[in-house]
Amino acid sequence: RNLDRFSQLLTLVALTALVAGGAGVANAVQGFVERKRAQFAILKALGAEGSRVFKIALAQVLTAASFAILIGLAVGALIPWAGAQALRDLADLPVSAALDLQGAFYGALYGLLVVLIFALVPLGRAHETPVAALLRDDPRGASLARYRAAAWAAAAALAALVMATSFDVKLGAAYVGAAVAAFALLRGA
Secondary structure, eight states: OHHHHHHHHHHHHHHHHHHHHHHHHHHHHHHHHHHTHHHHHHHHHTTOOHHHHHHHHHHHHHHHHHHHHHHHHHHHHHHHHHHHHHHHHHHOOOOOOOOOHHHHHHHHHHHHHHHHHHHHHHHHHHHHSOHHHHHTTOOOOOOOHHHHHHHHHHHHHHHHHHHHHOSSHHHHHHHHHHHHHHHHHHHHO
């Protein structure tokens, strides 16, 4: 039981780092959208609907995120073998390593949901901004309600995943509540 609880705490610490990195995802996607303004404008001027432009940009972001997730999974999969070898060499302990496919799946799912939470609203700006605003620096605000709703849906899915994979439901609920409160404070600041 203590081992399960310790494992859950380590998972929550890793998830905290992943969610904190989500701010970097949002900034990177916003920078991507800004750099691609002219290309998005050309696509829209040639008749592409905003949803098609959004899908193209989302596919590019998800491709980059998938590569990052795969690299993270590969590094994470190698750590148990390196740690087991170090323990065998240093302490002469009979330690064996194994790959946790379920943990890798959940890690990939956590990563994908965090990317969606922080990428949908910046990508929505590419969809909702008119062609004239993309070609000029038009500060008119875009209607991002559906992208904010999709980001909230991804956040709810992440919270549900945390709760579903928690050994201690109270600890999982406390983590989700603390994360929501932290984001509310950061948003307010």
